[in-house]
Amino acid sequence: MNILAIETSCDETGVAIIDVRDSTTIVRANTLASQIEIHAPYGGVFPALAKRAHAEKITTLLIQALSDAELLEPQEEMHTLTNELAFLSEKESVLQEHLLPFFSYYKKPDIAYIAVTVGPGLEPALWVGVNTARALSIVWDIPIIPINHMEGHIIAAAVEKIDEQTYKHKPLAFPALSLLVSGGHTELVHIEHDGQYKKIGQTRDDAVGEAFDKVARMFGLAYPGGPIISKLAREWRERSVPNIFELPRPMMYSGDFDFSFSGIKTATLYAICDYKEQHGDMNEEAIAMLATAFEDAVVDVLVHKTYKAIDAHGIETVIVGGGVAGNTHLQEVFTKKAIKSYPNLNLLFPEPWLATDNALMIALAAANQVLSEHIKTAPSETLRADGNLSI
Ligand code: KG4
Ligand code: ZN
Secondary structure, three states: OEEEEEEOOOOEEEEEEEEEEOOEEEEEEEEEEEOHHHHHHHOOOOHHHHHHHHHHHHHHHHHHHHHHOOOOOEOOOOOOOOOOOOOHHHHOHHHHHHHHHHHHHEOOOOOOEEEEEEEOOOHHHHHHHHHHHHHHHHHHOOOEEEEEHHHHHHHHHHOEEEEOOEEEOOOOOOOEEEEEEOOOOEEEEEEOOOOOEEEEEEEOOOOHHHHHHHHHHHOOOOOOOHHHHHHHHHHHHHOOOOOOOOOOOOOOOOOOOOEOOHHHHHHHHHHHHHHHHHHOOOOHHHHHHHHHHHHHHHHHHHHHHHHHHHHHHOOOEEEEEOHHHHOHHHHHHHHHHHHHHOOOOEEEOOOHHHHOOOOHHHHHHHHHHHHOOOOOOEOHHHOOOOOOOOO
8 A cells, every 4th residue: 555645844845655565664765855955054944945945845756756656657638627726826826836737747646645744843834745735635536644743753763674665563562652852842752552642751941953953053063963963972982081071961850751951052152151261262172072061961861861751651662763863872872771771671763864854754654553553534625734733
């Protein structure tokens, strides 16, 4: 059974096509267009620019994905749509301009479901994906499976990779816990059984990815700063020299499962000011040292609180998901502790390229619904994007 998936929640436009068989997903197409260059000058994602870029790119990605999956077939006769897509003309004129010719040139493909991210994320950006899914659903008469972006991050870390094209949806040992760490979220989610999510903790201020990006900006590094800080810190640690910086670990012993990262960020800023007062501008070495101290503090808090939740809830499986899940120091510290004190814990991380936003994770979340026979479709007429959607 083929599923076409769409992701436009932030600054990556993605269209993927998978074929779901037994407990296996075969990837037939996985396209992604990054907007990093568009947003880099602003040091963060600019919603109106994100919306426009998604609207300009998504039809090209649809064509690419259908072609990669060998599902793109021209219409025998040019097909003119009447007013089925009138809803696009008001707020999605750019999307409409690209989608109308697409529908008149190409036939309905062999697709059983359209999966789309409906939230959380930047609402103007989400709407492009949602309206594309609605248009495809109306014209092709294919049902829509709305997907929570955070569930996509969880499933992307929970599937087992067999080879480049094949993923296995293996049964997990429950109760499970997911630590979700991305540019917009930092959450601990308790999973009693497949699909039964309950948030037990979250950040009270910045998301951890956001803190990485803001600290990188203080150093004058490019956006997104997470991977750059991570690389600087890795290289610094390899040198095994003492670090002159030490940063606080806010809320580490707060007794609940919430987080706070704005304090570490502010402490980093003060450390930069102090250093400059005493030594002048920060050289590469000083930046790498402070970046390491920042990463140490963040990772310590994340790992400490997650293991607290593991103890409190008798957790069997931990799934770390979201862009920051690709952080190698986080993975190492987590894994070391599991090996030392939790030998029976199943600790799951996504492949690095599947950790950051993409459409395959949305397809995999839909595949999970199909395989567990709990498919939740939604009518295209009433489908909405919800920037604050909770898990
Ligand atoms: O999940 P994601 O692609 O987008 C959101 O849903 O937000 O996460 C992007 C975030 C960015 O803040 C980026 O800086 C951070 O993940 N990130 C990292 C690493 N790779 C991406 N942060 C720390 N270390 C990394 N290796
Ligand atoms: Zn994400």
